Amino acid sequence: MSEVSTQVGGPVEVLEQAFRNAIAAALGDEHREVDPGIRPSQNPKFGDYQANFAMGLAKQLETDPRKLAVKVAQAAREDLADIAEPPEVAGPGFINIRLKDEALVRMLTAMDNDSLGVVPDTDQHAVVIDLCSVNVAKQMHVGHLRSTIIGDALGRIFERLGRTVHRENHLGDWGLPIAMVLHHLREAGTDLDSLALDELDAAYRAAQHDAEDDPSVMEAAKRTLVKLQQGDDELVGDWKRLIECTLKALDEALVVLNVKLGRENNRGESTYRDKLPGVVEAFRKANLAKEDGGAIVVAFEGRKRPLLIQKSDGGYLYATTDLAAIRFRTYELNADRVIYVVDARQRDHFRDVFDAARLIGWDETPDGITAQLDHIPFGSVLGPDKTPLKTRSGENVTLKSLLDEACQRGTDEVRRRAADPKAPTHGLTDDELAQIGRAVGIGAIKYADLSTDLVRDYVFDMDRMITFEGNTGPYLQYAHARICSIFAKAGVEPADVAEATISLAESAERRLALALLKYGGVVVDVARSLEPHRLCTYLYELADTYSTFYEQCPVLKAQTEALRRSRLRLCGLVRRVLASGLDLLGIDAPLRM
RNA sequence: GCGCCCGUAGCUCAGUCGGAUAGAGCACCGGUUUCCUAAACCGGUGGUCGGAGGUUCGAGUCCUCCCGGGCGCGCCA
Numbered sequence: 219m220s221e222v223s224t225q226v227g228g229p230v231e232v233l234e235q236a237f238r239n240a241i242a243a244a245l246g247d248e249h250r251e252v253d254p255g256i257r258p259s260q261n262p263k264f265g266d267y268q269a270n271f272a273m274g275l276a277k278q279l280e281t282d283p284r285k286l287a288v289k290v291a292q293a294a295r296e297d298l299a300d301i302a303e304p305p306e307v308a309g310p311g312f313i314n315i316r317l318k319d320e321a322l323v324r325m326l327t328a329m330d331n332d333s334l335g336v337v338p339d340t341d342q343h344a345v346v347i348d349l350c351s352v353n354v355a356k357q358m359h360v361g362h363l364r365s366t367i368i369g370d371a372l373g374r375i376f377e378r379l380g381r382t383v384h385r386e387n388h389l390g391d392w393g394l395p396i397a398m399v400l401h402h403l404r405e406a407g408t409d410l411d412s413l414a415l416d417e418l419d420a421a422y423r424a425a426q427h428d429a430e431d432d433p434s435v436m437e438a439a440k441r442t443l444v445k446l447q448q449g450d451d452e453l454v455g456d457w458k459r460l461i462e463c464t465l466k467a468l469d470e471a472l473v474v475l476n477v478k479l480g481r482e483n484n485r486g487e488s489t490y491r492d493k494l495p496g497v498v499e500a501f502r503k504a505n506l507a508k509e510d511g512g513a514i515v516v517a518f519e520g521r522k523r524p525l526l527i528q529k530s531d532g533g534y535l536y537a538t539t540d541l542a543a544i545r546f547r548t549y550e551l552n553a554d555r556v557i558y559v560v561d562a563r564q565r566d567h568f569r570d571v572f573d574a575a576r577l578i579g580w581d582e583t584p585d586g587i588t589a590q591l592d593h594i595p596f597g598s599v600l601g602p603d604k605t606p607l608k609t610r611s612g613e614n615v616t617l618k619s620l621l622d623e624a625c626q627r628g629t630d631e632v633r634r635r636a637a638d639p640k641a642p643t644h645g646l647t648d649d650e651l652a653q654i655g656r657a658v659g660i661g662a663i664k665y666a667d668l669s670t671d672l673v674r675d676y677v678f679d680m681d682r683m684i685t686f687e688g689n690t691g692p693y694l695q696y697a698h699a700r701i702c703s704i705f706a707k708a709g710v711e712p713a714d715v716a717e718a719t720i721s722l723a724e725s726a727e728r729r730l731a732l733a734l735l736k737y738g739g740v741v742v743d744v745a746r747s748l749e750p751h752r753l754c755t756y757l758y759e760l761a762d763t764y765s766t767f768y769e770q771c772p773v774l775k776a777q778t779e780a781l782r783r784s785r786l787r788l789c790g791l792v793r794r795v796l797a798s799g800l801d802l803l804g805i806d807a808p809l810r811m
Numbered sequence: 812g813c814g815c816c817c818g819u820a821g822c823u824c825a826g827u828c829g830g831a832u833a834g835a836g837c838a839c840c841g842g843u844u845u846c847c848u849a850a851a852c853c854g855g856u857g858g859u860c861g862g863a864g865g866u867u868c869g870a871g872u873c874c875u876c877c878c879g880g881g882c883g884c885g886c887c888a
Contacts, residue, residue: 257827260834270830273868283868309831310868353888393888487888513886522813522884529886536888563882565815595816598881641849670824674817675881682823686850688836689824693850700849707847743827755825758835768848775847811849 228325228335228735229267229317230256232301237269237313240294245286249275258736265306265314266732272311283311319722322731326720330791334798335738338380339745343554343583345376346384346547350479351560353390354464354486355399357419358471358617360599360607360678361561367667367804368596369559370477371750374802379745384551385479388543389486391461393536397443398425400457401435404442410459415467418460447491461486467618474621476660477804490542494534497541498527506577516574525570540571544591545580554589557748562595562673569593594748597675607678621660625652627684628659631692632811642703642810657806658692659684664805665691669754689758691805694796697761698807701793705786708774712790718783726767730788733763737795741802750803757799764792 237254255270272290276283284307291305291313298305301321306314329335349369352362373383390396399418402425403410408417429436446453465481472479498514501507507514512530527538547553558568572591575581581589601607607615632655636643643651666683669690670676686692705712722728740756773789776782797807 253828255828255830257830259831261831264831268830273830277868312831390888395888510885515885524885526885531886533886535886537885539888562816564888566883567888569815597817604880635849638849643849671817674824677823679823682837685837690836693836696850703849704847747827751825752827755835758825762835765850769852772847 227337228329228738229301229322229732230736230739231337232325233267233269233298233315236294236297236301237271237290239297240290241271241275244289244293245275245279258732259314264308264312265316267315267317269305269313269315272307272313276311287311287313317732319728322722322728322735323720325735326731326791329735329738330716330787333738334791334795335735336378336741337738339376339742341381341554343587343589344382344384344552345373346386346551346553346556347373347376348386348388348543348556348558348560349373350387350468350483351390352387352464352468353395354461355390355396355418355422356464357415357614358464358468359614360617360620363475363617363620363663364596364599364667365559365561366472366475366477366479367664368594368672368750369557370479370804371664371668371802372557372559372594372745372748373478374804375741375745375750375753378741378802384547384553385483386485386543386547387479387483389461389484389488391486392488392491392539394439394443395422395426396457396460397446398422398429398436398439400446400453400460401425401439401442402428403460404456410456410463413460413463415463418463471617471621474625474656474660475664475804476806487536487539490539490546493542493545494538497538497545498534501527501574501578504578506574516570516577518570518573521570525574527574537567537571537574540567541575541580544571544575548581548583548589552583554583554587556589556591558591558593559596560593562597565593565595568595592748594672596672600675600677602677602679604677620663623680624659624663625656626659627680628657628662628692629655631655631684631686632658635811642699642706646810654808654811657808658695658811661691661695661800661805663691664803665694665754668750668803669758670751672749672751689754691800692811694757694761694800695805695807695811697764698793698796698800699809699811701764701789701796702809704773704789705793708786710786712786712793715783715787715790718787719780720787721781721784724767724771726763726770727785727788730763730767730792733760734788734791734795737799753799753802757796760792760795760799764789 233256234254238250241252241254242250252271252275256267257270259265259268272287273283276286287307291307295304301317303316303318308314347369350362350366352358369385373385376383399422402421429439446457498507501516507516507527510524513526514528515524515526517524525537526535528534544556547556575591581591583589599607609615629652632643632651635641636646636651638644662683683690684692686696722731736756740753744750744753771785773782773785776785800807
């Protein structure tokens, strides 16, 4: 048994290790760090995997790529003997690798536990995810929905990798706009304890409007802000009641959305209010800030506009707050990765804030690691007319109305199918159907949000996202539920086939095995790239591969009992990877639908 | 005016740090099938990858310019 084949990990890890060894053996130890470029082959005639390093490396060494590839392939043969056929060199220097069935079976068996092949990250630092970030004086809208869904999914992915995740809801609960609406409500004598969210929203807009029209209103709002900042008891009490109004509505939305986010995650802008003078002071001391037209700014080389961190009237800005937050997150929370899930319009802002933090060294953890600061600039949600989603009356679509519609549409779908006497959901109670319907509707929205490149705008089309065909949430939920149904029909518990010997004689079985073995690598890749749509694409391909398998390979009517058990075990693995992957996306996988 | 992002099939989108003949789903056309199955299946039509140069053994992917669309541009957040 060679050194390589006893190691844990999927095919990519095993092949990478083997080729690193082979490159070092064939070309010298100084080339041990060369990336072997292991990729799944696009075309089955090129094997299961290929190693693509030879062309680039040959150029660097000014040698012939084919000869180099042959040399390394020869050196790899011994290490690969247990897991692959002898590698073949093709084209300009591709090395094609076909894995042995026994090796696939060994690796499948190794992943058949709670890990499903996901290898934990050894990094002990925390990950901070800045998400949701609702403004406490306004109605929540679809932008917050995206931020929350994406942030929660990323949080789940890092948690699966064993990382400590801090979901930070950086509430917009401070600053002049809050003071303006507070002033407005107090002037109007509104009862803040019975205030409803849409009243608050109306008041917010009225306050903005009044202040624009009348400078004296603006002055009064500014005085209110000063008093609030000074900790005036009565005002602070009203401020808290105002926040409570929004938080109650937020709580409800978060429950329906099924995200791991609650009041314990709230750390609004106001949290950092006492730190702001210190931020400006620190930048001045470090000689990184200067006065400019009465304001204090941080300038960047080669950039026209500086970052403003203090106004000429002495007030602070959201950049100041964000800098304080970064410092808290790296120093206090010990995060070496801070991820901001905030829409793309704030790109320039975060670029400047991150650069400022780097200039002063606040991107460092207490043990001296440089933290990675990432902004995920997601695109807008558009209506059918390709402009930002609005209602027919031109209002912004509220988060609540969107979630209500999703639940309704999901429930309609589930009810329609349950009407069929052959359907496993036939005869379920209304409550049960509604519960499944909610999972389908919310799953549809979340999947639509997560399944395309995040930076692109996307058109909100409930008809398309709710269908059971194509790359949709309901399709994956359905694929999962059907596998559950097979076990129910067989009268077999997954545990009954946990020890079954896996057979991969059929090509469809083999393709399914290769697809299953990719799961662990995909999860790691998504954590690295912060692109959840890669997980979606993977799950869809897995479901598609499974569909072909199920079409071509009889499971319950397999020719032998051993084959039946083998295929049931494969079904069980697919079911668990689908459920696991959907869970990482924050999507429920009902047993029936 | 300056800056950033996006542009792939009729539509919605993938495309791995530059790798072999650019892929799915929907729609459309043709065929097969009534099954272990709660999704039918197989095949086909459809592309100057916005355009033009460049780098490279190799470019949808990297560089430059242009076109089109979106967004942003110090004392709001």
